[in-house]
Amino acid sequence: MSIRDALKSLAGKPRSSAAAAAPDACVLLGGIEDLDAALASRDKLMVLVYASWCPYSQAFLPEYLAQAAAGDPCYARLVAEDDDPVVRRYDVEVFPTVLFFENGRLARRLDGIFHRGLTRGQLQDFARACRVR
Secondary structure, three states, rough: OOOOHHHHHHHHHHOOHHHHHHHHHHHEOOHHHHHEEEEEHEEEEEEEEOOOOHHHHHHHEEEEHHHOOOOOEEEEEEOOOOHHHHHOOOOOOOOEEEEEEEEOOOEEEEEOOOEOOOOOHHOOOOOOHHHHO
């Protein structure tokens, strides 16, 4: 699936649980332009910002993908480096970090802990809190 097709799928209605189990339940964004397009197309969006070289990001990624399979709100992920525009715009200091957007604006964030990363429990609590809002 191309980035353009993935972004189009973000614009649709929230996925059913059956569709959420599909491999594209968590859209991989190519950069800040894709993030801006995704934010313009969804009321709610959760975005994992992580680094390919970070062992804590790699350990957390399967947990995030499993959470994304639940389907609501829409989940996306973005591979970033220290000098990435997304990192600068949202002051990401630790990988992984999860950003939650409502109506195109950053509403909440779950920052990774230096040399610890994030856990499944932290993500589940964060996702629950984001649904309540």
